[in-house]
Amino acid sequence: MSTSPAPIRETNGIWLVAEREITSKLRSKAFMISTGILLLIALAGILIGGFVSKNPEATKIAVTSETAAVVEALPNVAVTEVADRDEAESLLRSEDVEAAVIPHDGTLGYSVIALRDAPSSIVMGLAETPEVEILEPATTNPLLRYFIALGFGIVFLMAASTFGGTIAQSVVEEKQTRVVELLISAIPARTLLAGKVIGNTVLAMAQILALAAIATVGLIVTGQTEVLATLGSPIIWFAVFFLFGFILLAALFAAAASMVSRQEDIGATTTPLTLLVMAPYFLVIFFNDNPLVLGIMSYVPFSAPVGMPMRLFVGEAQWWEPIVSLLILLGTCVAAIAIGAKIYENSLLRMGSRVKLKEALRG
Known part of the structure; x- marks a missing residue:
């Protein structure tokens, strides 16, 4: 008499998938080398900036x-x-x-x-x-303001695009190799999605925390303690906003990727999300001294992780503004996860041509 295998509990399934995502990345030489290079570039930039500031031009x-x-x-x-x-x-x-x-x-x-x-x-x-x-009082040094904006923008762009792309490739690879059919027979699609999002979020946040540690060490070594003091609160808020902002993006990247069955078709569905990730980088670079643009950015969910920390750094945000912005981001995050999960469930087992968005939402 045969017995069917015991079903995997949902929470166990989520952590199994998350662990699989994390270990597969940590075993990747390309990922480890690229992360090391990113950390070295960040440290070099801070050290060079600190030493140059001690030997200013006339x-x-x-x-x-x-x-x-x-x-x-x-x-x-x-x-x-x-x-x-x-x-x-x-x-x-x-x-x-x-x-x-x-x-x-x-x-x-x-x-x-x-x-x-x-x-x-x-x-x-x-x-x-x-x-x-x-003549025109400024709250911060314009050059320092530019470099801080550049730093926030690059970190957000690199982390969100790298791990968002990783999730998309993983989803399509599992569809292309039919591995997803085995996974879905053991755990629900929503559990698989949650595990992927959590696993990549852990990796992305670890990279953000490592960059924050590198920045702290670099500023201390170069004697830029005043800059470090003013950056403390903005960096903490950046990490908090990035956490929920990345969860939002990760769910959408996974959903978008589930609508195609070949690696070469990923761009067809993820390009709009890539543009959303790139927008805050360019906006904060060109408009870091524009209070109106920064104010709008700080309340738009996709750009709040960059816009709000910048406003906190230059002293343009009231104490309650990051809380309101975070609540807006949380609400958007919940909605994005619900929509992303529906698209993911309805598209994951559909092979062949690209699934249209209307069909994915209808099921």
């Missing part, structure tokens, strides 16, 4: 004939002589100079004007602290 200063002698005595300055204040302000607004020292009726006889932030080396280097006038 500060460009505009002066008049009356103040030239005062500024020329300072170290590491490049002097541009102007006729009056109007010409100095013109150079400041075009960012040809970083500050201007012009005649003033005060005690010293001169004052410093700057566009967003007065160079501390100039202010401190003068015999006495002059009157400082800021």
